[in-house]
Amino acid sequence: xxxxxxxxxxxVVVDLTGDFVASAVEQFTTQxxxxxxxxxxxxxxxxxxxxxMDSSGLGACMAAHKAFQGKKGALICAKxxxxxxxxxxxxxxxxxxxxxxxxxxxVKALQEIAAGPSS
Amino acid sequence: MEQSxxxxxxxxxxxLSENLSPARVITAVQLKIALKQAQELSLPxxxxxxxxxxxxxxxxLALYAKHFGMDILNIAEHDYQMVDKSLTRLLPLEFCLxxxxxxxxxxxxxxxxxxxxxxxxxxxxxxIAEVARLTGCRVTPVLTTVAAIEGGIAKLY
Numbered sequence: 001x002x003x004x005x006x007x008x009x010x011x012v013v014v015d016l017t018g019d020f021v022a023s024a025v026e027q028f029t030t031q032x033x034x035x036x037x038x039x040x041x042x043x044x045x046x047x048x049x050x051x052x053m054d055s056s057g058l059g060a061c062m063a064a065h066k067a068f069q070g071k072k073g074a075l076i077c078a079k080x081x082x083x084x085x086x087x088x089x090x091x092x093x094x095x096x097x098x099x100x101x102x103x104x105x106x107v108k109a110l111q112e113i114a115a116g117p118s119s
Numbered sequence: 120m121e122q123s124x125x126x127x128x129x130x131x132x133x134x135l136s137e138n139l140s141p142a143r144v145i146t147a148v149q150l151k152i153a154l155k156q157a158q159e160l161s162l163p164x165x166x167x168x169x170x171x172x173x174x175x176x177x178x179x180l181a182l183y184a185k186h187f188g189m190d191i192l193n194i195a196e197h198d199y200q201m202v203d204k205s206l207t208r209l210l211p212l213e214f215c216l217x218x219x220x221x222x223x224x225x226x227x228x229x230x231x232x233x234x235x236x237x238x239x240x241x242x243x244x245x246x247i248a249e250v251a252r253l254t255g256c257r258v259t260p261v262l263t264t265v266a267a268i269e270g271g272i273a274k275l276y
Binding site for chain 1: 190192196197200201202203223224225226228233235257259261
């Protein structure tokens with residue numbers, strides 16, 4: 001799986017391409033841990049180009065979501081492909097993860113969260 | 120639980136005999152032939168329809184998915200890679216073989232434990248309830264083919 005990391009304002013966008021399976025989990029976890037170390041706590045996980053996800057990939061998404069939440073940050077899964085959306089649905093992960101239909105919406109939502117409540 | 124497989128089959132047979140013809144999957148004449156054959160061979164109607172090649176299993180699952188609002192999941196994709204192999208500890212081999220079920224995913228947090236269970240029919244409510252009892256999980260069933268479940272059990276157990 002290919003991982004590309006970019007910034008949109010204060011929000012980090014992690015684009016994943018390929019199959020999100022057991023062999024890709026370590027690389028994914030390492031990259032996200034580095035972001036967390038550098039205090040980048042608002043992350044969009046763009047799943048548009050993930051064609052296949054297994055239980056390890058799903059577990060990694062859930063763990064990342066929990067880790068960023070624990071650091072008072074947030075992770076939003078954006079634009080999951082049809083295959084990934086089905087996995088999220090049948091596992092009910094979509095009730096635990098934040099999922100956005102588009103990448104811009106996910107970025108906007110995180111920018112609002114990062115800015116905090118308006119006075 | 121001994122009775123649940125028989126009950127499941129009876130419920131499925133009744134549903135199929137009432138719905139396949141109106142849904143124009145088979146004709147009333149085909150249904151009559153299949154029912155007669157099922158009785159003669161003491162086979163469930165589903166199996167008889169498949170043996171007679173009046174329906175394809177994929178077509179039957181699509182009909183179930185639409186009618187019962189369930190998802191179909193090809194668990195055999197990528198040589199069963201999507202299936203969480205550690206979940207074999209949750210259900211005994213005999214149970215999976217007998218009821219044609221296979222645990223596929225589990226997610227758990229402080230609030231709940233969710234288990235995705237591959238089944239071959241929507242008429243498995245009693246079995247799903249038993250899996251929920253055995254595992255302590257909330258169970259979401261997904262439809263898949265008998266061959267996919269049998270292949271998965273052979274590969275993973």
